[in-house]
Amino acid sequence: MEVNQYLDVFLDESREHLQAVNDNILVLENEPENLSLVNEIFRSAHTLKGMAATMGYEDIASLTHKMENVLDSIRNNQLKVTTEVIDIIFVAIEYLEEMVEDISNGNDGKKDVTKLVERLDRFEKGEQPAADEAAATLETEVADAIAIDLDEFQMTIVDQAEEQGFSAYKIIVTLSDQCVLKGARAYMVFEALEGKGETIKTNPATEEIEEGNFENEFELIFLSKEPKDNIKSIIQSVSEVKEVRMDNVTFKSKNTQHAVEEDSSKTVEEKTNKSKQTEENGAAQHASKTIRVNLERIDDLLNLFEEVVIDQSRLDVISNQLRNPELRETVEHMNRVSSDMQGLILAMRMVPVDQVFNRFPRMIRGLARDLNKKINLEILGAETELDRTVIDEIGDPLVHLIRNSVDHGIELPEVRKAAGKPEEGSIILRAFHSGNHVFIEIEDNGAGINIEKVRAKAVENGIVTPEEAAALTKDEVAELILASGFSTADTISSVSGRGVGLDVVKSKIESLGGNISIESKEGEGSIFSIQLPLTLSIISTLLVKCREETYAVPLSSIIETVLLEDDEILYTHGQKVMDFRGQVVPLLDLQTVLNIPEDGDDEERKNAVVVLKKGEKLTGLVVDSFIGQQELVLKSLGEYLGDVFAISGATILGDGQVALIIDPNALIK
CATH class of the missing domain: 2.40.50.180 (CheA-289, Domain 4)
Incomplete structure (x- = not known):
């Protein structure tokens, strides 16, 4: 059977099913006894397995089959829903998303899923590992599952290096358990590599590594023309180095990573009769009626209509000059019809912001675990629609703002408790229409912005003079955090603290014809409000x-x-x-x-x-x-x-x- 003609449909439906699994898994974590959710997840995995097997993507089919077995064990009360089960299913979803994306890029979607399948087999048999063992295994699997993501500056370095014949390596260095001066040993590793290439990213940050603020291993992304074995032997020559793992890696920029998932397939869905029905006795939900139209065709239609708008303006001018009543009447009728056509064509380009919002629950869950915080994310107005052009560009700024709220806004549970707040912090992500604009707000009930700290830091960084800083209002001081290179973080973490991000957010939003404003009350929280035009054409x-x-x-x-x-x-x-x-x-x-x-x-x-x-x-x-x-x-x-x-x-x-x-x-x- 010739399957290439069905590739676009496979990619679209695979993403839909993966998103459905992702959304339902997050709910299942809070409602572990809800078997109807397990049935929904099982059906999505089963459908994906069948499509992948039909298309000949065996690795996807194999992995989804093992996911099915684990879910079936949960349905039959042979396995309980625990954090470890949720974690391993999330890793499987990351694998599947990566394989689907690989297929959309014209590749075969193959990936070594052996280790993950073995882990799923253990869960299927009810052999749940101890929490610390599960966490350690999960950390390794997540590192393998997710492609390294770099910011735009780092991606530029990688692109230029690859053009000059450099190879990109991900190196994980493990020190011996008896190593005392970890920071010194790590410094020796970096010094040994000096002259052999360039380190463009480390995890944790370089400063943390050199201070010894890590367990027994750290990783780095290294660009070099040296063979892999030479680099490995150089690192192993440093005393106290127990193991060196090294792989060639591919990268994706954060812009690509956070783009709306349907972008690569260039399709858009016009959904009608969209309704959510309550799940009863495991009955399947009815799919809404949809029509799939290639996005390039919609763009071509809009371009043609733009020419009609220009000619319509020309006809207006001519009819006013000739003063012919019949011509005037015809032009006015054409104006009304073209106005309705414009509304319909623009509506076809409108997509719900849910396509951007739906990835944030999982992101918040991961960040909260990394930072030892308790955070509840509430999403309001996800059905609000924006032009596709704006949707494609807004994802990255929202990621920066949410990470900023998680890292700088929400306090640690013990700090919140001491301040008389509930231990669990709250982040509200809302979208709504107002006039010809869409507003997106990120509100948190965290510590708010420390105005005096921001004022002092702005003077220290030379952003404003002491006299200018003294004359600024509280709102004007708060907006200084959007300045380039500004950061109040005392330590640099993998989440934030390098003084990049919010200035990029501001410039990106303004390039879309929008603006961003900040409201903050110290000790109570902050609201970042983004105003965007409905359409850009x-x-x-x-x-x-x-x-x-x-x-x-x-x-x-x-x-x-x-x-x-x-x-x-x-x-x-x-x-x-x-x-x-x-x-x-x-x-x-x-x-x-x-x-x-x-x-x-x-x-x-x-x-x-x-x-x-x-x-x-x-x-x-x-x-x-x-x-x-x-x-x-x-x-x-x-x-x-x-x-x-x-x-x-x-x-x-x-x-x-x-x-x-x-x-x-x-x-x-």
């Missing part, structure tokens, strides 16, 4: 005139337009300002900002002001005149022009002219 704008040029300002950033008289323009510290309902708002002249040439008609210029808002900040943009509102197609400026200050793109107007689209975020900065 067709936007509502206000057309304005500046000299001979026409510009478009996104309506989502405009709160009002004002016509000022000359005597209403004030000055403070040499800066033009206006009084806007009792608030002093700085004025920016668009002609000055964009260096628009003079045309000699200064006397005819009017002080037309567009009041822009970003967060709590206001700015008045001075233009010559307002033209009117219009929906426009946002087109990229392309690689040739690169990043142009205060310009986010361009569009073609109804009269055939090109208008630049203003980026309000850049102006307010």
Whole structure:
């Protein structure tokens, strides 16, 4: 049977079943007696096994078969649901996800699952190991199961090194049990490797290793042109080194790791009649009706419709010039129909944020265990929909913010208890619509932001001067944690503390046309709020005139337009300002900002002001005149022009002219 034609369907459905297993396992951990959940997980694993066997992916079929046996033992009351059982099933899910991803990249999806199958066999027979043995085995298996993830900077180093013929190795060094000066021995290992290549990542962090803050082993990612055996013998020559394990490894950047899972298959689902039915007596849930459409076709359809929008604007101009009633009526009808078409096409591109949110429960569970914290994650509004383009980009920033809340926000159980709080901390991840925007909030009931510590650290790092720091409000101080290189962590951990992350979050969100704000009360918790546009392709704008040029300002950033008289323009510290309902708002002249040439008609210029808002900040943009509102197609400026200050793109107007689209975020900065 020719199976290649079914590959896309296999990949889509495999991801769906794995996600279903993942979600239900998390619930099962809290409801170990709920056999209906076990039945659901069993059915998902059984379906995945059948699909994999049909497609010829034997390793996936073998592993899911062993998972089935363990689940069957639970269903027949031969095995109890324990933390160790949950852990080993999670490892199996990691293996399966990695194999499915390997298949989607055009490979055969093969992986050595022998050790994991043996472990599952032991559970199936009821031979549950002691907790410490299980934890030790699990740690090794997880290390083998998950591909090493690197940030963008480290990935750049790897890419450049591989182009120059370097190989990437994962090295696990185990010291002898009698070793006293572990930090010194580890330092000797690094010194022995010096000149043979480059270490780009260690676990734990290098500082922790050199201080001896690890058990008997540590690992490093090493780039070298030396043969594997040579490197191994160099490390083994260091005294007190008991064992050296070394493997060639492949990497995936965090952007790839956290991308929405359906991205690789380029498909999108338009789901209708979505309903959850209560499981009774193990009856299967009814699947909702779906239609699978290749995402590239939806993009092509949107591109064609964008051309229709441009021609529609042209027809508007022509009908106004000819003043023909029948033509005017036809154009108005076309406007109504195209508006409905636009809504439908954009709705097809909308995907629920659940596709991003659904990976966080497992991530929180793992981080909480690593940091010895008790954390409950609550997800609200997962059905809220966003444009696919935004969904693909928002995953990584959310990961940074949640890790920040887990590490810096939620305190250790004993600290919370001493402060009169429940030992279990809470993180709420919520999404909701408001106007033409979607808001995503990460709220925790942890320690909040220590304003004075942030203020002192910002001065120490040279981000602000002592005088500037003293004049900042609490909210302004809190937002300093979004500055590049800023960190209040006293120690560097594998979770955070290097001063990278939140500045990347801020720049990524702003590149999507959104913004981020912070509310925090010391001792009570923090709320990180992200505001995002619903879509990035067709936007509502206000057309304005500046000299001979026409510009478009996104309506989502405009709160009002004002016509000022000359005597209403004030000055403070040499800066033009206006009084806007009792608030002093700085004025920016668009002609000055964009260096628009003079045309000699200064006397005819009017002080037309567009009041822009970003967060709590206001700015008045001075233009010559307002033209009117219009929906426009946002087109990229392309690689040739690169990043142009205060310009986010361009569009073609109804009269055939090109208008630049203003980026309000850049102006307010």
